[in-house]
Amino acid sequence: MNPSRNSNPERGKTLVLLLTLLNMVLVATISALQVDVTVRSNQANRDSQYYAIQVTGSLVQTGAQSEFDLNTYSKWLADTQQSLVAGYSALQRHSANDQAGYERLTFESLIYQAQAEQAKTLSVLLTDPAYAPASDQASPNVSAYYSDINADSVALVQKQNDASDAYHRWNNKSDSYVAVLTVLAIAFFLLGVAQMSQPNIRLLFSAFATGVISIGFIWALIILIF
Amino acid sequence: MDNPQGKSDRLAIWIAVLTALVSLTTALAAWRTAALGSTAGDLIYQGMLNAVKKQAGANEDWRQAYQEAGYARDYLVFLNGLLVRENSTDPATQEQAAQLRTYLLPGMKSLATSLGTNPSYYTTGGLLNVQKRFNDLEKQSSDLSSLDPQAFFSQSDNYYTEQRWLVVGTILIAVSLFWLGLSQLSHLRPRVLILVLGIIVYGVGLVWCLGVEVIFFFLRGGVL
Numbered sequence: 001m002n003p004s005r006n007s008n009p010e011r012g013k014t015l016v017l018l019l020t021l022l023n024m025v026l027v028a029t030i031s032a033l034q035v036d037v038t039v040r041s042n043q044a045n046r047d048s049q050y051y052a053i054q055v056t057g058s059l060v061q062t063g064a065q066s067e068f069d070l071n072t073y074s075k076w077l078a079d080t081q082q083s084l085v086a087g088y089s090a091l092q093r094h095s096a097n098d099q100a101g102y103e104r105l106t107f108e109s110l111i112y113q114a115q116a117e118q119a120k121t122l123s124v125l126l127t128d129p130a131y132a133p134a135s136d137q138a139s140p141n142v143s144a145y146y147s148d149i150n151a152d153s154v155a156l157v158q159k160q161n162d163a164s165d166a167y168h169r170w171n172n173k174s175d176s177y178v179a180v181l182t183v184l185a186i187a188f189f190l191l192g193v194a195q196m197s198q199p200n201i202r203l204l205f206s207a208f209a210t211g212v213i214s215i216g217f218i219w220a221l222i223i224l225i226f
Numbered sequence: 227m228d229n230p231q232g233k234s235d236r237l238a239i240w241i242a243v244l245t246a247l248v249s250l251t252t253a254l255a256a257w258r259t260a261a262l263g264s265t266a267g268d269l270i271y272q273g274m275l276n277a278v279k280k281q282a283g284a285n286e287d288w289r290q291a292y293q294e295a296g297y298a299r300d301y302l303v304f305l306n307g308l309l310v311r312e313n314s315t316d317p318a319t320q321e322q323a324a325q326l327r328t329y330l331l332p333g334m335k336s337l338a339t340s341l342g343t344n345p346s347y348y349t350t351g352g353l354l355n356v357q358k359r360f361n362d363l364e365k366q367s368s369d370l371s372s373l374d375p376q377a378f379f380s381q382s383d384n385y386y387t388e389q390r391w392l393v394v395g396t397i398l399i400a401v402s403l404f405w406l407g408l409s410q411l412s413h414l415r416p417r418v419l420i421l422v423l424g425i426i427v428y429g430v431g432l433v434w435c436l437g438v439e440v441i442f443f444f445l446r447g448g449v450l
Contacts, residue, residue, distance in 0.1 A: 017408060020404070021404065021408075024400075024401060024404050025401070028397040028400060028401060029397075031393070031397065032390075032393050032394060032397055035259070035263075035389065035390065035393045036390055036393075038263075039263075039266075039386040039389065039390060042266070042267065042270065042386070043382075043383070043386065046270045046273075046274070046379065046382070049274055050273075050274065050277055050375065050379070053274075053277045053278055053281050054277075054281065056281065056285075057281040057284055057285055057288075060285040060288055060289070061284075061285075061288045064288050064289055064291075064292035064293075065288075065292060065356070067292065068292045068295050068296055068299075068356070071296065071299075072299055075299065075300075075303060079303070107310075107314060107316070107319070110310050111307045111310045111311060112307070114306045114307050114309065114310045115303045115304070115306055115307040117306065118302050118303045118305075118306035119299070119303050121352045121353070122299050122302065122303075122352075122353060122354060124353060127351060127352070127353065
């Protein structure tokens with residue numbers, strides 16, 4: 001055992017200073033990373049909210065649009081049915097030798113038919129080849145129509161979900177970096193105690209601080225990579 | 227002639243003054259970094275408010291456009307039926323048609339304006355051009371439709387970018403504080419070397435921060 005080494009009160013102070021410098025560089029780097037991920041988190045949160053607002057607008061528009069288009073189709077359907085019923089009834093009256101009834105109902109059928117024709121020109125479900133029925137007996141392709149008018153809303157919801165996921169990811173990273181900074185603050189405390197202690201105790205505290213710094217460094221690496 | 231102890235004391239005073247100056251600069255840089263983040267957050271808040279207002283206006287315009295489209299459809303469909311009635315050879319039906327045109331049609335027409343009565347609101351395929359009507363309604367409510375949330379978001383991105391760069395300078399200044407502290411504790415020989423190192427790091431950090439401020443000041447068109 002070397003008594004002169006043990007009696008040197010400055011022993012280990014350089015090591016403590018170097019560890020302090022290393023810890024400071026780590027803290028500075030992680031602080032910068034924490035600011036960066038916080039900014040990313042804020043931007044993703046903003047995008048998420050902005051897309052959510054746009055989704056509500058898109059749904060309001062498609063709701064009004066589908067209501068109008070289906071009502072127009074419904075109007076055409078009702079007028080067409082009324083025209084057919086009136087025409088059929090007119091034939092019945094003709095068979096019953098009721099000429100006046102026949103003419104009145106035939107004329108009524110014409111009125112409904114004219115109304116149905118006008119409704120048809122205004123209906124996207126009856127005029128657009130993508131949705132129009134293939135025959136008089138068939139129905140329009142309503143599912144394709146809904147799929148098309150909701151396409152924008154679905155795309156916006158996807159963007160909103162992506163932005164929301166990004167927000168949570170960055171926010172979790174930000175929180176984790178704060179935890180790492182707290183760990184490194186503990187290392188600062190241990191190094192401070194080491195600097196003020198007796199040489200033997202100083203080395204022990206330096207070892208503890210090194211362990212804490214290592215934990216903080218590995219943790220920061222894990223956050224950075226994953 | 228000064229003795230080494232006197233030199234050391236004078237140097238210690240200078241280091242103390244420098245340390246105070248660097249501490250002040252660190253505090254200022256940290257405040258500015260935080261203020262930039264806060265300004266960016268305020269801009270996002272303002273942009274979001276504008277986005278809500280703009281979307282609420284657009285929602286109302288869509289609702290109105292399709293409500294008018296419904297009135298226009300009812301008017302046009304009824305009008306077609308009425309034309310058939312008017313072409314009837316039956317005097318009673320003709321009289322009924324005349325009454326309908328006089329008393330019912332004007333009310334329906336007034337509700338159907340503009341989509342049902344203005345030919346410019348028809349597509350080439352004969353459908354009602356609701357999109358055009360919506361665009362016109364948006365022009366009429368330009369106080370809401372002209373709001374531009376993206377402009378606020380772009381500004382906030384600008385402040386966030388400056389914040390990122392300024393953090394680097396702030397860290398450099400903070401690191402210089404460590405070197406100044408170290409020089410105060412050191413012996414005379416390495417003391418000056420560590421002090422010079424601290425001053426260099428501080429200078430780089432300060433120039434960095436000032437440079438970032440000046441560049442972004444001009445990028446924002448003279449706004450701090």
